[in-house]
Amino acid sequence: MLELVNIHKTFNLGTINEKKALNGVNLRLDEGDFVTVIGGNGAGKSTVLNAIAGVWPIDTGNIIIDGQDVTGLPEHKRAAFLGRVFQDPMNGTTATMEIEENLALAARRGKRRGLSWGITKKEKEEYRELLKMLDLGLEDRMTSKVGLLSGGQRQALTLLMATLKKPKLLLLDEHTAALDPKTAAKVLALSDKMIEENNLTAMMVTHNMRDAIVHGNRLIMMNEGKVILDIKGEEKKKLTVEDLLHKFEEISGEEFANDKALLSK
Numbered sequence: 571m572l573e574l575v576n577i578h579k580t581f582n583l584g585t586i587n588e589k590k591a592l593n594g595v596n597l598r599l600d601e602g603d604f605v606t607v608i609g610g611n612g613a614g615k616s617t618v619l620n621a622i623a624g625v626w627p628i629d630t631g632n633i634i635i636d637g638q639d640v641t642g643l644p645e646h647k648r649a650a651f652l653g654r655v656f657q658d659p660m661n662g663t664t665a666t667m668e669i670e671e672n673l674a675l676a677a678r679r680g681k682r683r684g685l686s687w688g689i690t691k692k693e694k695e696e697y698r699e700l701l702k703m704l705d706l707g708l709e710d711r712m713t714s715k716v717g718l719l720s721g722g723q724r725q726a727l728t729l730l731m732a733t734l735k736k737p738k739l740l741l742l743d744e745h746t747a748a749l750d751p752k753t754a755a756k757v758l759a760l761s762d763k764m765i766e767e768n769n770l771t772a773m774m775v776t777h778n779m780r781d782a783i784v785h786g787n788r789l790i791m792m793n794e795g796k797v798i799l800d801i802k803g804e805e806k807k808k809l810t811v812e813d814l815l816h817k818f819e820e821i822s823g824e825e826f827a828n829d830k831a832l833l834s835k
C-alpha cells in the first residue's frame with residue numbers, strides 16, 4: 571500500500587542551519603495497517619508525513635502509494651490519495667463556512683462541481699448520518715458556522731472530512747495533542763472507529779507512548795531520521811512504556827528525549 575524507499579531529506583543545505591531530517595527512511599505498509607509513530611524531539615516524525623504528502627520534494631528515494639510512484643507528483647495531485655489531520659484544530663476546516671458546507675467541500679475535492687451548485691437534500695441526509703456517528707450533536711447544527719465549534723468538535727469534523735472519500739492513506743500528525751485529555755480520548759476512539767470501519771491504512775504520530783501502544787496494529791520508532799524499531803501484532807500488544815524506553819536506549823545508545831512524551835507519561 572505504501573512504500574518508502576531509502577528517503578533522504580536535508581533542510582537548508584550548505585547553510586549554518588543545515589539539518590539532515592530524514593536519513594534513509596525505509597518502510598512498507600500493507601493495506602489496512604494502522605501504524606503509530608513515536609520518537610524523540612526532532613526525530614523526523616512530522617517530516618516523514620510531510621514527505622509522503624509532498625509538502626516539498628525529497629532529495630533521494632521513492633514514495634509509492636498503492637503501486638503508483640508519486641515521488642514526482644506535486645502536493646495537490648497527491649492529495650487525491652491522502653487524508654490528513656494536523657495538531658491544530660483550526661487547520662483542517664474553514665471557520666467562516668457552515669458544517670455542511672465544509673463537508674460538501676471535502677466531498678467535492680478533486681471534482682468540478684463546486685459549492686455554487688448548492689448542497690442537495692440527499693447529500694444533507696448523508697452528512698446528517700455521518701455527523702450522528704460522532705455523537706457530538708453536530709447533526710442538529712449543520713448550518714452553524716464551524717468557527718463556533720470547540721477544538722475537539724472541529725477535530726472530529728476534520729477527521730470525518732479527511733475520511734469522507736476513503737483515502738488510500740490517512741495521515742494523523744499529533745491530531746489530539748492540542749485537546750484536553752477527555753476530548754483527546756474521544757477523538758482517538760473515533761479515529762480507531764473510522765479506520766476500522768473503512769479498512770483504512772493509517773499513520774499516526776503521537777508523543778503519547780501509551781496511545782502508541784494501545785492504538786493500531788503496528789508501532790514504529792524513529793530516531794535521527796531513521797526508523798529504528800518496527801513492532802507488530804502480538805509483540806505490540808504486550809509492550810509497555812518501560813519496554814519502549816528501554817528498547818530506545820538499547821538501540822540508540824542515548825536516553826529517550828521528548829519533552830512532550832515525558833510530560834504525558
Ligand SMILES: Nc1ncnc2c1ncn2[C@@H]1O[C@H](COP(=O)(O)OP(=O)(O)OP(=O)(O)O)[C@@H](O)[C@H]1O
Nearest residue numbers: 581582589591609610611612613614615616617618
Ligand atoms: N521545513 C523545514 N525547514 C527546516 N527544518 C525543518 C523543516 N521541517 C522540519 N525541520 C527540521 O527537521 C528535524 C525533524 O523535524 P520533525 O518535525 O520531523 O521532528 P519530529 O520527530 O516530528 O519532532 P517533534 O516531536 O519535536 O515534533 C527537526 O530538526 C526540524 O527542525
